[in-house]
Amino acid sequence: MQFAHSEEQQLIRDSARSLLAERAGSAQLRRALDQPGGYDAQLWRTMGELGWTGLAIPQAYGGAGLGWVELCILQEEQGRCLVASPFFSTCALAAPLIAGCGDEAQRGSLLRRIAAGETRVGCALIGTDGRPPCDGVTVVLESRGGDLRLSGVGDFVIHGDAADLLLVLARAPGSQGAGGISVAVIPAATAGVTVHPHLMLDLTRPMSRVEFAGVAVGRDQLLGEPGAAGSAVEEALELARIALASEALGGAERVLEMTTAYAKERVQFGRPIGSFQAIKHRLADMMIAVEAAKSAAWYAACVADERREELAEAAAIAKSYCCDAFFDCAANAIQLHGGIGFTWEHDAHLYLKRARATATLLGSPAWQRERLARHFASGAAATPVF
Secondary structure, three states: OOOOOOHHHHHHHHHHHHHHHHHOOHHHHHHHHOOHHHOOHHHHHHHHHHOHHHOOOOHHHOOOOOOHHHHHHHHHHHHHHOOOOOHHHHHHHHHHHHHHHOOHHHHHHHHHHHHOOOOOEEEEOEOOOOOOOOOOOOOEEEEEOOEEEEEEEEEEEEOHHHOOEEEEEEEOOOOOOOOOEEEEEEEOOOOOEEEEEOOOOOOOOOEEEEEEEEEEEOHHHEOOOOOEOHHHHHHHHHHHHHHHHHHHHHHHHHHHHHHHHHHHHOEEOOEEHHHOHHHHHHHHHHHHHHHHHHHHHHHHHHHHHHOHHHHHHHHHHHHHHHHHHHHHHHHHHHHHOHHHHHOOOOOHHHHHHHHHHHHHOOOOHHHHHHHHHHHHHOOOOOOOOO
16 A cells, blocks of 8 residues: 555645636635535536546546545545535545445446536435434335335435435335445426525535425336345445545644644744644644644555555544544634634634634544444454554
């Protein structure tokens, strides 16, 4: 395993950072938050034109055929700017669900549309109690007079109000855990589907509550075999957690840069505040957290491409550590910016809110560590992955 980015991967990072610096700065972000769906539609189209949306999709389905390392580079760069975009929900969450659960015809149809940037996908993964999937699936898929019907509520659906398609995790009546899980593909405009946008703490990642009132589902709308998607869903969610960890790493890196620059500029008692030992110590702690998070995120991305047998533990480590590092760095950034850090006009609060929301998405850091503890207690691995 080569634990460093290649020249091609570095070019992907450089081009992404250049584009986002021009098109996704603070002013553009705040304008996007006021747009329908809470995202920059023009930037989303540009992502499709540049091939970002198909970067990790196989060439057979219209993508670039690269891997999760390359996708995570884009996630990291978007995390630096808090890009308001359906990219994560569509490319890092929906695409692996389709690839893992769908048959050849379904992958060919749906992944091509994603790769071309033509389709935005929202994923209804959990119910109103917020428990991480698959335990949190409360939508029920049942047979009524020979017809399949979806009933229930999917909550905290990312960009649910802007989605063209909804991927809905649903369980057979009476099933538990990952057993009896199916994945249905539902056009957002389907009769019986009602979307209620939430007012979220993190304005940069809008979410919605989606109700399904006896929605008719054709057999061709189920990805793969009914009730047999549980293991493929779990693997797809691990990949999404790694992408989310990379995004958190990018946010942590950016707030460290912002705070370091401010500490060099802000003068108190006749000297820059960065010259005071207490400030130096806190910046050093932030830097250590960022570097450790980088190791966890980059390693997990490599595992996604090369060592799938370690995927669950690498994803749990990356998601827990990167999200903790992001939140700690964002909280320190607000404190070290002083009074201005608490104002609406400054971006520090946007990073703190994204950090808090990201931590809970797809399982909190505490939940990830519980998974690791159970994993090692069961003897599944003798030693940690690194």
